[in-house]
Amino acid sequence: MNPNIPQTDRKRVVIVGAGFGGLKLARNLSSRKEFQVVLINKQNYHEFQPLYYQVATAGLEANSILFPLRAVFGNCKNVHIRVTNVTGVRTADKAIDTELGPITYDYLVMATGADTNFFNQQNIIEKALPMKSVSEAIALRNRMLQNFEDALSVETLDEREGLMDVVVVGGGPTGVELCGTLAEMRKTVLPKDYPELDFKMMDIYLIESGAELLGPMSVQSQEHSLKYLQGLGVNVRLNTRVKDFDGRIVTMNDGSTLRTNNLIWAAGVKANPLAGLPAEVIGRGGRVSVNRYSQVLGFTDVFAIGDVAMMAEEKWPNGHPQIAQPAIQQGKHLAKNFIHWIHNEQPKEFTYRDLGTMATIGRGLAVVDLPFLKFQGFFAWLTWLFVHLMSIVGVKNRLSIFLNWMANYVTYSNSLRLIIRPKLPKGDVTAMKEKLSDQLEVSKT
Numbered sequence: 001m002n003p004n005i006p007q008t009d010r011k012r013v014v015i016v017g018a019g020f021g022g023l024k025l026a027r028n029l030s031s032r033k034e035f036q037v038v039l040i041n042k043q044n045y046h047e048f049q050p051l052y053y054q055v056a057t058a059g060l061e062a063n064s065i066l067f068p069l070r071a072v073f074g075n076c077k078n079v080h081i082r083v084t085n086v087t088g089v090r091t092a093d094k095a096i097d098t099e100l101g102p103i104t105y106d107y108l109v110m111a112t113g114a115d116t117n118f119f120n121q122q123n124i125i126e127k128a129l130p131m132k133s134v135s136e137a138i139a140l141r142n143r144m145l146q147n148f149e150d151a152l153s154v155e156t157l158d159e160r161e162g163l164m165d166v167v168v169v170g171g172g173p174t175g176v177e178l179c180g181t182l183a184e185m186r187k188t189v190l191p192k193d194y195p196e197l198d199f200k201m202m203d204i205y206l207i208e209s210g211a212e213l214l215g216p217m218s219v220q221s222q223e224h225s226l227k228y229l230q231g232l233g234v235n236v237r238l239n240t241r242v243k244d245f246d247g248r249i250v251t252m253n254d255g256s257t258l259r260t261n262n263l264i265w266a267a268g269v270k271a272n273p274l275a276g277l278p279a280e281v282i283g284r285g286g287r288v289s290v291n292r293y294s295q296v297l298g299f300t301d302v303f304a305i306g307d308v309a310m311m312a313e314e315k316w317p318n319g320h321p322q323i324a325q326p327a328i329q330q331g332k333h334l335a336k337n338f339i340h341w342i343h344n345e346q347p348k349e350f351t352y353r354d355l356g357t358m359a360t361i362g363r364g365l366a367v368v369d370l371p372f373l374k375f376q377g378f379f380a381w382l383t384w385l386f387v388h389l390m391s392i393v394g395v396k397n398r399l400s401i402f403l404n405w406m407a408n409y410v411t412y413s414n415s416l417r418l419i420i421r422p423k424l425p426k427g428d429v430t431a432m433k434e435k436l437s438d439q440l441e442v443s444k445t
């Protein structure tokens with residue numbers, strides 16, 4: 001019971017999940033003497049999810065977007081970090097079960113985020129590549145690097161297409177940003193005129209079931225993102241749904257097919273509630289229904305914040321968007337309410353302040369929707385860069401990620417460059433080019 005967590009007379013707040021919401025809450029309670037904070041996470045680091053796509057395309061190293069939890073809290077003795085998987089909650093016992101043993105709580109906060117939603121499509125679950133954790137982003141990068149290596153040696157155009165072409169499903173910010181970076185990578189990072197492999201053969205497809213990209217954004221942003229992606233050579237297919245994927249062929253709802261081994265799934269998320277809650281509090285997309293104080297309906301000591309929570313406001317009848325800002329704001333607000341409760345003061349209802357949405361497309365372009373202003377292009381990209389840097393924990397981390405990013409930006413240095421084999425002697429080059437152009441001719445006929 002309570003793996004080495006000291007017993008004190010402070011109220012114990014157990015926070016499950018060190019994402020945007022859980023981390024904010026833990027930081028804001030860390031200096032309060034009234035509480036003992038227990039922060040539980042599956043990994044010993046916080047992951048900055050909005051930059052997964054940079055890791056997947058080898059623009060940033062994984063450690064640039066991972067922040068060790070114990071470094072975030074320094075010497076703070078009031079925060080007890082345990083790295084384990086929480087398997088369920090027993091509300092009657094005021095305890096959660098973890099792989100380290102049970103932990104009791106006075107207050108429990110679920111900040112467990114969301115997972116990829118494959119909508120129960122078994123073939124896609126087995127064969128598609130998700131990007132909902134840093135390990136999945138690294139797996140994606142490794143797959144792409146290996147594909148380029150393998151493409152050097154295959155005999156047929158069909159095999160080469162299968163290895164090099166990429167189909168991304170989902171025209172939300174993740175799909176749009178990933179396609180933009182893949183296209184930019186094809187244009188700037190991968191070697192031009194490389195004799196053994198023509199990177200122009202790499203086709204990138206973005207499949208979106210809706211009528212526009214970036215669904216919740218303004219029409220200007222939707223139109224600009226489409227224009228920017230098409231300008232970078234991404235094949236965007238709107239009003240199209242991926243129906244099946246057997247590891248080689250992607251089949252769409254209109255019967256058309258695409259040949260690729262690489263289907264990247266960015267088409268939705270489902271919330272990650274803890275097992276053991278009453279079924280009636282679990283709503284659409286697995287989100288846990290909470291009131292405006294983040295209390296799970298029917299409980300005064302169990303809370304949910306961020307992607308896992310469904311809090312309806314007049315302006316947001318179906319809950320807040322599953323993005324970083326609601327999670328951060330709810331974490332901050334709940335910390336204040338805990339202080340109100342413990343001092344027998346009136347807690348305050350949460351109101352989401354929509355600070356706007358943005359997405360970047362390649363190097364130097366973005367679309368930004370602020371509540372009173374919408375703009376696109378390079379200035380939007382600078383805004384996107386500034387906002388993302390400011391969301392990163394700690395000034396040192398911000399500086400380090402900025403320098404790392406800029407170094408890559410300016411020099412186009414990238415591990416993809418290093419991985420490509422050295423050039424062939426001249427004679428072989430001519431033979432290879434002839435072989436490639438023959439194959440291209442065949443494929444066109």
Ligand SMILES: Cc1cc2nc3c(=O)[nH]c(=O)nc-3n(C[C@H](O)[C@H](O)[C@H](O)COP(=O)(O)OP(=O)(O)OC[C@H]3O[C@@H](n4cnc5c(N)ncnc54)[C@H](O)[C@@H]3O)c2cc1C
Pocket residue numbers: 016017018019020021022040041042043046047049050051052053084085086087111112113114131132133173174272305306307308322323324325327358
């Ligand atoms: C690829 C990608 C790009 C994105 N881009 C943007 C963007 O540009 N802007 C934006 O605002 N949002 C973006 N988002 C969404 C944003 O990252 C999420 O909305 C945000 O992370 C939600 O925060 P959270 O605190 O609710 O949960 P999360 O940040 O998901 O954190 C949940 C934490 O809980 C832990 N956990 C879960 N279950 C358990 C368990 N049983 N036991 C122990 N630990 C557990 C997880 O390991 C994780 O650390 C993006 C998301 C992805 C995947």
